[in-house]
Amino acid sequence: MRVGTAVLSSALFFAPPTPTADLAGPPEPLPAAARAPRGGSAPRGEPARLDPAEPDPTRVPHLALPRRAFVVVGGVPGAGKSTLLHRLRVTSPRGVFSVRDPEDIRTRWERLLGGRRAYRVWRPLVYAEHYLRLLLALPGRKTIVLHDTATRGWARRLLSIIARLSRRPAILLWLNVSLEESLDGQRIRGRKVPEKTVQQHWRRWSRLRPRTEDGERGYVAVHTITRDIARRIVVEPATRRR
Template sequence: MAALSVSVPEATPRAGRDLRGHRVPELNYPARVLLVVAGIPGAGKTTLLKRLFPRPGVRLLDSEQARLRLSPYLGAVPYKYWRPLVHAAHYARLYRALRGPESVVVHESGTRAWATRLITDAARRADRRTHLLLLDVDPADALAGQEARKRRVRRSSFATHVRKWRDLLGAVADPAHRIHQGVATITIIDRPAAAALTAIRFDGLSLASSTAPAHPGPALLRAA
């Protein structure tokens, strides 16, 4: 089935689509933007990003990279004591990347409002637009994802992530919510939609031809 499309200027806030249940082979953003890929622990963000990147002209940042760099020096210490240092190193790398020539993709949970504000504020100061890509999965599937990667989050912490994720989706669904003021677009995908993606590009703003579900769905995003 051919994709529906609507023109959406890049600078227009509140632009975005719910693509859960759709199959879109490519997402295409403007060059030199910041793309935040978010989801609860175990959602599949790392799997998706490792499959689609690296790409020329794109800088991929994940706090796990900072953790791996510091672990030879601090690995003998329980991680909870040096986690703040990992986050500080991660955001320092992000600030440097935002001042470079590449498009930037950053891996985040999306469940820490302060971190999202910090990132979008840094992008704005670097004269970049921020786009959110939200990977929405069932908590049971996310727990299975944690088991598969042998990286389990504490039960209480995971419950907090799930609760805040639901709050985030509620905010996205409200056009008047302030979350729409700090970003150019918000796109929601699920696991099947993520699996169907073959590329995330940074040379326009469009969703390539899509296979839509049987029920009516949203128009897909396309812009010059």
């Protein structure tokens, strides 16, 4: 189905944040860098992954990204997406990544409004600006790293279409945490998600999580990492061939 740019833009402006679910199994090992054909998608049953578990906790895992990649960092609230994006922004050379995080916009709006309105009232403003900034970054040469919980299927598909229209390889980077880790992350950042919203997030994530190993249509690679790996991982553009 062909979708006009205007329809995509308007849909993006009001796209809500996305959710996640509790895990019964052990933490997911770090998946590996994708080597899929340029512009293609990871075939079902053969997702591009990182190599299995890191036996040495002092070893620094690396993830090399294709040039001008479109990276969606997904996971439940409190998983550590903003923490990873902040570290990426601080530690990466200038001019390499365009980091798109709605938490930055929310913080600025909170200062402007001085807490006089509940977040649910002005949240559409945050995400309208968030996705507007994303659209403006698409023509550039930097690798885009986007914060989005990405547990809604329509949102992942829409983002993959946006990536394809801008001729960028789309990559999913999931942060896989337990419910306890998620709640702990919310407490640390001082922003607790309402209980009803948390339940919705985890219901979606519990259905989605087993399928992340099968790849995702429209994405050249799907990577799943734990919070511990997210604290240490080095994300960098792949070196050019001479």
